[in-house]
Each structure stands twice: as structure tokens, then as C-alpha cells.
Amino acid sequence: MASSNGTKKVVIVGGGVAGSVLAKSLQDEAEVYVIDPKEYFEITWATLRCMVEPSFAERSVINHTEYAPKAHLITSTATRISETEVTTANGKAIPYDYVVIATGHDDRTALTKSERIGHYKNDQEKIKKANSILVVGGGPTGVELAAEITVDFPGKKVTLVHKGPRLLEFLGEKASNKALTWLKKKNVEVLLGESVTNLDSNSEGGVYKTTGEKSVTADCHFLCIGKPLASSWLKETILKDCLDNKGRLMVDANLRVKGHTNIFAIGDITDINEMKQGYLAQMHSGVVAKNITSLASGKEKLEAYKGGPEMAIVSLGRKEAVAQISGMAMSGWIPGKIKSGDMFVSKTRKTLGLNSK
Template structure:
């Protein structure tokens, strides 16, 4: 038997980074994937699922489908020592190498069946209403406005964003193109204001803004950013390895600084780059090479060199706005890259699955 059989790799988090790592390493070590959900969700396709629930069947993938040789622990990790990880369901898993890939906090964890029901319920909510308020003008809010205005053009959609422009993580040119597209679809865009009575207005009605505006809407969707899933780490030995934004500080090999066998990949680390799913996958491939070397008794670690800075925001089915290495484009070309199936086929192939 190969020596790798005795090496144990524990991966915390089954998102875009953790799934690729588990898939890649399962033939080279004993892999333990710890995740509160029994499935991997292609999260950037979730807004399409809101208007087309049948699409969700392709985007929710049981961990056992792509990582059949890994040990799947359906629970949250709650503590880490120098040799073990403890989970909420009482398991203790020892490791030789540990990878933190927890990404962002989803707040609510669904079973796969519940998640499919969630998408169906949201479609029904959209279909049954005449007016919809979207709070947040980042990529989630803009894409949701695009999906609704494309599939349900008769709906009155209002988007409120507290920033001075949409999509503040990309350049101003891309922001203006996205806003121009939404306005053509009759989406009302209100910038520089926030909604002040969301908590007391859960079932629609009159929404008030910080600028004194009143918005009548039958329902609303909150599309603001999600916090990093790192709060629990503060109470572990890695608490001192978090920066002031809650990210794990790593070196050029994506090792958590001060440790020789603990890596951090995806949004949870402090690599200074645009946080995108494809870059998280690149993190995982770099760490996979390093762990393969370590398992085989070699000390050479791979350095992460970064990837092209690229952001594509879908605007319905046939349009998109993109910023690639500082260049902005919009229309059918970036749409062909993403908007058709939201990279679902590509992601499934990365995990060794058919379309």
C-alpha cells in the first residue's frame, strides 16, 4: 500500500474551494471533508434558480457525487487544536494537514430538499407580486434585478443601494453600463440611500429610505454582503491568525502564517485580490500540489501567483457587464462567457461530473 494512506487531510468547508480540494486529493490521502451541508452549491448560479427553480437541480451537488473516496462529515467545525478538529455533532478528527475553506457565513443551512423548496418558494413569491424591492447594489442585487426584469418584465422593480454607484468592486465604467442596462429594463435605481424599516416590514408595504423616500413594494429581497465564516475561529488557536477583517493571514504558499501544516483557501484568506470563485479554485489547486508533495516526503511547496482579475456580472440571459484586467466590456460577449448557464457546466466538469 502507498504511504499516502496513512496521511490525513481535513478540509473545513465544502464550497467552491473545499470541493475542488477534496476532489483533487481524495486519491492521494485520507480526505475528511467537514461541511454543515451534505452538498456543494454553485452559489453564483443561485439567482437564476430564483426565477427558474428547475435549474437548481444542476447547481446542488451532493459531496458524495464528486468525492466518493472522501469521508464526509455533515456538521460544522467548532474547534481546532494542533492535531485535531472537533465538530458540532461530537466528532473529533485528527489531521496531518488541515485546510480552512469556510468562505462566507450563509446564516441558514438547508438540506438539499429544503434548498430546492426555497428556490421554488421565491419564484412563487416573485410571480405573485406586482412590485419588488431589492436592497443592495452589489453583484447579487444587480444580477437579481436583471433576472427578474428579464423573466418577469411586467414587474415593477426598485433597487436601493447605499453606495454612490452600483458594483463598487469594479471600475466606474462597468458600474455605469450596468445601471444603464437596468434603467432600460425599467428598473428604478436609488443610490446613496438605505432602507430604514426592513425589520418591521417583512411582508411588503411602504418602505422608507434614509433620504426620506417612500417605496411601495409587495416584497423585498436583501442582497447585501455576507460576513466571513470566521467568527468561530476567534475562539480557537487560530484566533491570533485573523486580521482585522476576520481573514486568516497566509504566506505566498497559502499556509497560515506561523504554521507548517495548516492552509487557508478562498475568501477566508487575506490574499489581496478580487474574491472570485475561479480564484478560490486556483488556491485549491496550488494547495493540492503542495500537500501531494508533502505526503510524498518532499518539502517543496507551491507558491500562489494569482490569476487574471476578472469580474462578470450577468444581466439576464443574453447580456452581461465584465471587467477583465482593467478593460470593461458589455453585451453578448461577456454574456456568452457566463450568462447562458452561469458557469454551471464548467464547474460540474471541474468536479468530474457530466453536464
């Protein structure tokens, strides 16, 4: 439903990596509504640095109004999509010409920037007070957090427990082994093929038990396991039959939800067979911005999403990293120089049209 001046209405559900770039791109072309429970966008690949250096969040946590001042921000969650409107938990019904689902993963966190930075200050204080720290989860979040702690606080005893047979299982074995070797050189104890059985009863630290009957003594712990996709709400909407068995939205080559001509999906919630990386989610946004602009102007030819290079970089503290690029693994200061110093914060801020410093 176009506005009174003929401008198309675009509703973006989710203000994360993909949704933020799309809102910034379309705010001059359409009447944009961003539905997000948070007042801010967070550069997610900088979160582990913020835990050891909370001031880093001043640049990586960005209010939606900073990068998309022309967009309408609805601080709530979407609860329903019909053929004509999106309904939110706070009772708003927003009519649309185009909808873009960009909800990513379910991440219950602070609602305001100041609250989010407060959480990081609490995390840093927790790390400072502890002599020994348990990190649960050996994916990119757990590996990066263990590395950040051991580099910034080298006197701490860090133990990482991972239920899988190797670290960073979304990468190849060479990259996994390089990360493991680096952590061990930094005196991080790594327990693979183990799960912690008594996390709830050890919220304040103590002796943690594993499924392999091992004991880990730690003053505190951080849970770094994958979060579920934020798609369960779609099961009661017109998109209920567009979800695959993993809860992802099935999309066509133009990133439209299959079976719909004016509903798109971008980011981690899509069923595209590729690494779920932030730079690829931003590429999704670029394609959908062009396609919505084309459709709004009456053009029938749309751009297809062609994917990007298979690349992932996992930081190992402030100067080093492990990377996998087109199947080749490397570690050390070269991949670290690409990511680990600034964590791509300047680059992301520039993408959003903000001061990169």
C-alpha cells in the same frame, strides 16, 4: 496523524467553491474529511438564476457524495482546532496531518439539496405573486437578481436600493455605469446613496422608507447585502492570532496559514489582496492540493500561488452581462455569451468530474 495504512489525513473545513474542488482533487491521494453543515455544494454564481428558475438548481446544487465519493463527510460545523485535531459541533474529534480552512462567508441556508430547491421554489412563487419588488443591495448579487427578475418577468416593477454611491463598487466606474444604464433601460428604478430603514416591519411587503426620506412601495423584498466571513469561531482556536483586523486568515505564498506548516487556508477567508472570485478560489485549491501531496511525499519545495487575471462578469439576465477584464469594461451579448446562458454550471460540473449536462 496518518491512517493505519500510512495514508495522510486531510481535514477540509468548508465544502464551498474552494473546499469542493480540493476534496475532489485529494480523495485519491489522502484520507479526506469534509466538514460542512450542508450535505451539498452549491455553485454560488448560479443562485440568482435558480430564484427565477428553480429547476436550474437540479444541476447547480450538488451533493458532496457525488463529486467526492471517497471522502468522509461530517455534516456539522467545526468549533475548535488544536495542534492535533478538529472538533465539530456534533461532538466528533478528527485527528489530522493537514487542515485546510475553506469556510468562506457565513451563509445560513438549507441543509439538504431538496430543502434548498424548495427555498428556490418559494422565492419564485414570491416573485410571481408580486407586482412590485424591492431589491436591497447594489453589489453583484443585487444587480444580478434585479436583472434576472426584469428579464424573466418584464411586467414586474423592480426597485433597487443601494447605500453606496454607485453599483458594483468592487469594479471600476465604467463597469458600474454600464450596469446602471442597462438596468434603467429595463425600467428598473435605482436609488443610490440610500438605505432602507424599515425592512423588518415590511417582511410581507408594503411601503418601505429610506434614509433619504423616500418611499418605495413593493409587494415583497429581497435582501442582497454581503455576508460576514465565517471566521469568528477561529478566535477561540490556535489560529486566533492568525486573523487580520477584517477576520481573514493571513497566509504565506504557499497558502499556508502564517506560523503553521500543516494548516492551509483557501478562498474568500484568506487575506490575499485580489478580487474574491470563484475561479480564483478554485486556483487556490489547485495550489494547496499540489502542496499537500508534495509534503505528504516528503518533498520540501512547494508551489507558490501567483494569482490570476483580474476579471469579473456580472450577468444581466440570460443573454447579456457587464464585465471588467484587466481594467477594461464592456457590456452586452459578448460577455453575456461567456457566462449568462449557463452561468458556468457545465464548466464547474466538469471541474468536479461530473456530467456537464
